[in-house]
Amino acid sequence: MEAKQEIKRSTVVFEDHEHFEPTEDKGRKYFKRIIINGIISLFLILVIVYTLPKAVLTIKSLFEYATIVALVIFLFILLIRYFSILLLAYLYINEYTYSSPAGGYFPFVSILVPVYNEDKVIADSVKSLLELNYPNYEIIIINDGSTDKTKQVAENLVGYKKGMISDVKVSLINKPNGGKAKALNTGVKYSKAEIVLCMDGDSQLSPDCVKLAVRHFANMEIGAVAGNVKVLNRGKLFTDLQALEYIEGLNMARSAQSFVRLVNIIPGPIGLFRKKAIEEAGYYSSDTFAEDADLTLKILANGWKIYYEPNSVSFTEAPVKLQQLLKQRYRWTRGIIQSIKKHRKLMVNPSINFGDTFILWTMFYEALIWPAMNIGANLFFIIAAFAFGFSSLIFFWWAGLALLDLVTALYCVAAEREEFRLVGYSIIYRMFFILIIDICKLMSTIEELLGIKMTWGKLERVGVAQT
């Protein structure tokens, strides 16, 4: 145990550079929305009234045909999506394996650890940071007005600590509560480093994480590097399913996006940024619940490229209970929709930044269209089974999807050298886990479109590293 070192306290005033969009008049906004929706609805009713008497089929048959056509389109999009992502991810892995930049580039890095009521896990996080195989870095803990013992625990960590290669300076910033975005902005402003690593207070980094990610910054076009997030607390049904989701659902898509240097979300548990890119983007914003997605979109809009480093691993605690999982996904979905809404100009105008337009449409599809399609398809099979007795249809649907997931899971687990046992979960992955997540996404989308207020919330951490 190292002796506690002497500390120095000082008060610093940070300017809040956060840029806020001017708020629209709500009454006028809703009036505009009602008028536009009314005109569209009226047009559709007129089309139906005009065409229905001319139709050969009955309304019931029309409904059946329309549903079948919708299902075929859904299946087609699903396959195209899967194989496009698989192909791009494969090309990325090839590129990564054979033409990754060599090491030897060690700029000074500030690791920013924003914490809010993380007294159980902060010590382990900092401990993992002192074991980094990197010679030139400092740790800045930003205590965002915690109400538990985080401040005391963090103060005990301040000092020059023995790192793996050199001594590491650990500093602490105590600020009033203002959210993760403001906490990270404070850390970025305090840092004097060229590269900043933003992480979560409950995450733990792998030893080579910084060394492997930083080498990509030798390319001056790269504005940020996304790391690989893995589930730390495995062994339970929900956490294992999330571990598979992180590998199959998130990392594979991120690999595919990285091939075109357009990673759409730099994950909160590990993201490295060129400080200049954050400054140009106007820092993190607290007007959305997915500040990482928002900042990523702003960085891409400024013309920076974003890369994904699969060997820079951050281990994070996944929600253990269904309630916690829903809370997390609710926030993610609403945050992503808020980010899409915020950057809608880029979405409709590809001449500003084509990469951003493409990425925003992808996000729109994943967050809004996909969940609705998946729920719709499942509902159709339930209705088909009860109303028409086609109960075997749902089995073939499940078998097809399970086979697709099984193959994808095998590929992803092999590519990431992950636990093979996770492949088994792909049998229930789509019909059980993804269906729950999609229902949550759909509900969150409806709430977001209705403008229902929400809070950040806080997931309860148990500190698995201690157990």
Added chain:
Amino acid sequence: MELIPILSTIILVATISTFLLAIGAYILYKVRERRGQIAVAPHEAEIRAEVVTPAGIPAPRQVEQQRPALQPIYVDRQPVIIQQAPGQSQQRVTQRPQPYTAFRQQTAVSTEQQPGQYNEAGFVQQRGFQVPRNGNQPEEAKQQKDSKFLKYTTEGYVSTKENKESGAVRWR
């Protein structure tokens, strides 16, 4: 009974249960969330924060590499089969492996290094082990070089180098 109808029923029941579970859990989550108080953080132009840093700058010290000490690596060698004259049994001699010690020069990394480029000084990567760039190999490496070529005699393995100072007469 056929397998597909049974599996279809299982999948159907599981799907309906998942629907009910998801909707029920969502409603429960919303009810619990509503009980919590909503506190909106005020937006201020300035953030006043207390910065806690280590007092003073420690004197630069020579930091030893924390990497684990290198253990001698024994190189596996193939057994040498000595062909004997007809009638004699084959003698199987396994060459005694020589300890193959990689060495590492301890780097002196100053803790007061300024932010900027960092170079791992003095190392050139050569086939899995590191040697200093200046080429001054330590005694241990020289010994290894000497024992690279050995001659097998009735007394075992001996060095191929002649000891000219011993004065012993050698048959040519």
